[in-house]
Every structure is written in structure tokens, then in C-alpha cells.
Amino acid sequence: MTTQPAQRHPCPPGACDCGREQLLESPEQLQRILLLTREEEKKLIARLENLKDFDDLQHLQQRMYQNLGLRVHIAPGFNEVRTMRGIVIELEALPGLCRKTRQSIPAAIRRGLERNPQVAFSLLDAHDLLGGG
Template sequence: MTVPFPIRQECPPGACICDRDKLLEAPGGDIRILKLTRDEEKKLVARLENLSSLDDLRHMQDRMHALLGISLTVAPGPNEVRTVRGLQIEIANQPGLCNKTRQTIPAAIRRGLDRNPEIVFALLDSYDLLGGN
């Protein structure tokens, strides 16, 4: 299959289970995720590390879904949230999404939230966990 844009290089054999080749061979497969080359991933990580507000985080979630098909959820965990580690940051399983990327994106978001704790407070408040009346 030929694609009209540069795609991510193949992972070394045995290092990843992203099913990149199966995705390329499948007719009608959603290959948007393959647009995320290593350089583009670095840009995305830098952008996620510099989040400025909860609206900015939500905007990035929407953009990642629209452009790459990545479904990302950021929500309070089932237990008490004392630090950013108490948040659940999950990426839905998706063919073509590299394991490294699946770990890098949540880590970048955590770093961004560590730098800007107001976003965490706004997130918790949006779930009414701060008890604001």
C-alpha cells in the first residue's frame, strides 16, 4: 500500500507489537496513527509537557483524536488523588500505535501536569472532587 505522507519507521523485530504491517495491508484501515513519525512524536511530547490549562489539555486530546485517531482519557483514579500519579492517563489500544509511544504520551502529560498543578486542580474540580459549591 502506498500512502501520501511519510510514515513512522518500522520498530525492530520483537521490540513492539504495534501490528504496523497488518495495518498497512488491511484495506480501509485507519492509518492516521502512522503519521506520527519519531520527529512528530518529539514535537507532540514537547507540546504535552507545556500544557497551560485544562482547556489546553482537552484541546490536545481532541486534536490527537482528530489527526491521529488516538483516544486518550485523563481522569482521577479510583483511589485518592494526592499527586499526579493518582490520575489515570490511558490510551486506547490501536493498531499501529507503538508501545514506546503508548508510554511516552502519558509520561509527557504527567510532566506537564507536574509543572502546572492548576490543571490538576481544574481537572479534579471538573469531576467535582474538590467539593466546590
């Protein structure tokens, strides 16, 4: 007997625009994002807030894509970067991704960058903004 992994509970009607209902009709490979339950989301947010270094951030981005199909793009903004607000953090559109989660993941990454500025400096250096190359 096989058991289904826990899936995220649906949002209240009208509270979210995630498209969960349409996603349930699609192949299982596309439904990976539904494995991000509220408890797992809390763990992910805590992990993103406590970044160790730039490699850790890249590893988390890779794991989010592998496990959930969620791509997170992090790059310096078009104007100069004076604060963490100058770093652009975007999630690719993904059906089934709750509206609150779309807001909480970038916010958690930003808090992680604020707690460990060396990660932000490494990010800027990776985009050759600190003249490292």
C-alpha cells in the first residue's frame, strides 16, 4: 500500500490566486509545489533567514528547484545597491504557489542577507559589481 505525501491545504476561497484546482488536474511532476506544506514552509523560511554564506544560498536555490520546481532569481537591481532593497528577488510564476508564500520567500531571503551582509557582498561580487574581476 502506497501512501501519498502530505500536500498543502487549499487556501480559503477567494483568498488566493494560486490556481491549485487547475494544478491538481495536471501531471504529478508539476504538482511538486503542493508538497510545500505550511510546516515545511516554516522550515524553509527559517533556513533562508539563517544563510551561512553565498554557496549556502545557491544550494538552497538549487534544492528549491529540485524538490518543488520553484526557481528563485536573485540579482542586484538596475540602479545602485545601497540597501538590501536594491537586490531584486523574484520567483518564477508557478501554478499552485500560494500568494503568501510568493511574498514570504523573498522576504526571508532579504532578512537572511541583512543578517549576514557577507552573503550580499558575495552576491554583488558574483555579478562583478564590487570589481572582483
